[in-house]
Amino acid sequence: MPTVFDESLRPRSRAVGLVATLLTxxxxxxxxxxxxxxxxxxxxxxxxxxxxxxxxxxAALDKARTALSQVKSGGGCRIFEDIAACEETLLVAKKAIAALEACSAASPPKH
Known part of the structure; x- marks a missing residue:
């Protein structure tokens, strides 16, 4: 019966420890x-x-920025029937982008 100190189990236990560390x-x-x-x-x-x-x-930051850019390049909120709802959606999307910028390693785009 192998023990924890058995040489044949050492690589496996190191791998398990590494995976647990990466997940954490x-x-x-x-x-x-x-x-x-x-x-x-x-x-x-x-x-x-x-x-x-x-x-x-x-990746979430990139997707949100792309979506916001597409709305702006498509004419902004004036192309929608409910302009107020569109503006509210863009406002909350901008807040999400700001939050993602703060919590991600990605830097803001250069203008």
Missing amino acids: VGAHAGSNCPDVVVSPSGSTFNVAALIADTGSPE
Whole structure:
């Protein structure tokens, strides 16, 4: 029966320890991002879901910036029927981008 000091088990136990460490570090790295951001009028943006969908705060930030850029390049809120709802959505999206910038390693885009 092998013991914990058995040489044949040493590489496996090191691998298990490494995986556990990486999982812990990964979980801790994402914990400084907010789950949601809320606009002054109460609209919410689920930052945690966007991070989960994209895989990282950096990828979520890129996706949010791209979406905001597409709306702006498409004519902004004036092309929508409900301009106030669009403006509210953009406001909360900008808050989400600011939160993602604060919690990710990515730097803001250069202008």
